[in-house]
Amino acid sequence: HLSVHEVGxxxxxxxxxxxxxxxxxxxxxxxxxxxxxxxxxxxxxMIHISHGPVGCGQYSxxxxxxxxxxxxxxDTFVTLQFTSDFQEKxxxxxxxxxxxxxxxxxxxxxxxxRGITIQSECPIGLIGDDIEAVSREKSxxxxxxxxxxxxxxxxxxVSQSLGHHIANDAVRDWIFDKSAPEASxxxxxxxxxxxxxxxxxxxxxxWSSRILLEEMGLRVIAQWSGDGSxxxxxxxxxxxxxxxxxxxxxx
Numbered sequence: 001h002l003s004v005h006e007v008g009x010x011x012x013x014x015x016x017x018x019x020x021x022x023x024x025x026x027x028x029x030x031x032x033x034x035x036x037x038x039x040x041x042x043x044x045x046m047i048h049i050s051h052g053p054v055g056c057g058q059y060s061x062x063x064x065x066x067x068x069x070x071x072x073x074x075d076t077f078v079t080l081q082f083t084s085d086f087q088e089k090x091x092x093x094x095x096x097x098x099x100x101x102x103x104x105x106x107x108x109x110x111x112x113x114r115g116i117t118i119q120s121e122c123p124i125g126l127i128g129d130d131i132e133a134v135s136r137e138k139s140x141x142x143x144x145x146x147x148x149x150x151x152x153x154x155x156x157x158v159s160q161s162l163g164h165h166i167a168n169d170a171v172r173d174w175i176f177d178k179s180a181p182e183a184s185x186x187x188x189x190x191x192x193x194x195x196x197x198x199x200x201x202x203x204x205x206x207w208s209s210r211i212l213l214e215e216m217g218l219r220v221i222a223q224w225s226g227d228g229s230x231x232x233x234x235x236x237x238x239x240x241x242x243x244x245x246x247x248x249x250x251x
Contacts, residue, residue, distance in 0.1 A: 030154030033060055034163020035170075036119040038249060040150065042066035042200050042225045043233070044076040045114040047106055050083040051099055051131065052121025056154070057083035067204045068227040074112055082106065086123055095129050103138045103147070114230040115146030117170075125153035135174075146230060148174040164249040172251070175233045187235055193221045195239040198250035201226020206245075213243070224250065 003012040037060045040048050050057030061081040070076030084098050118131045131149035139147045150170045152163045199206040206226045213220055221239055222232035244250060
């Protein structure tokens with residue numbers, strides 16, 4: 001902001017750290033932007049649904065250079081945009097059935113996805129959609145598939161930073177200790193296992209860090225969350241050391 005300071009006035013009228021108003025385009029991100037665009041979005045082998053009106057998903061689609069390796073539509077879905085496209089009637093009657101149908105469609109179109117997240121936009125919290133119940137129901141229907149509801153409605157946070165923490169809490173509550181025992185048995189720990197957390201591989205910087213750590217003799221078992229995967233999230237509690245790049249974006 002630029003403003004002229006007038007003689008006799010205590011300040012020049014510039015205000016900061018003011019809570020976002022739902023539905024109003026702001027100069028910075030909201031809690032939804034922090035969750036979908038920063039923490040969950042770069043997890044490449046999962047599908048991330050923008051649950052709400054199309055605008056939020058469109059505005060947050062492909063705006064970050066979260067570099068990754070993979071084949072789009074097969075084992076990576078970062079550059080695809082999935083939305084429940086809320087309409088006025090959905091605000092009145094609720095969107096649970098709509099997101100349920102969307103999950104079914106995604107399973108048919110992209111059967112190789114490793115998991116799904118439901119990123120809630122402002123209207124979802126305002127009308128009280130039970131995305132947790134939908135997640136449990138569809139997970140059971142699809143044989144224990146990882147489906148994570150994320151309560152990241154934009155109005156919850158002054159900026160996107162709270163969205164980071166909401167997203168991380170969802171990992172703790174819906175990913176950790178939820179993986180099948182056979183998956184854990186495949187993981188063979190070593191004394192040199194580390195996890196890089198709080199790095200979203202903007203422009204490929206997590207790759208540089210990983211190379212250095214591995215040349216030191218450490219084994220990087222997870223990147224959070226740039227070029228990351230569901231399996232890496234599940235393996236993270238087994239790391240001997242978490243290496244934190246950005247504490248504002250990771251609990």
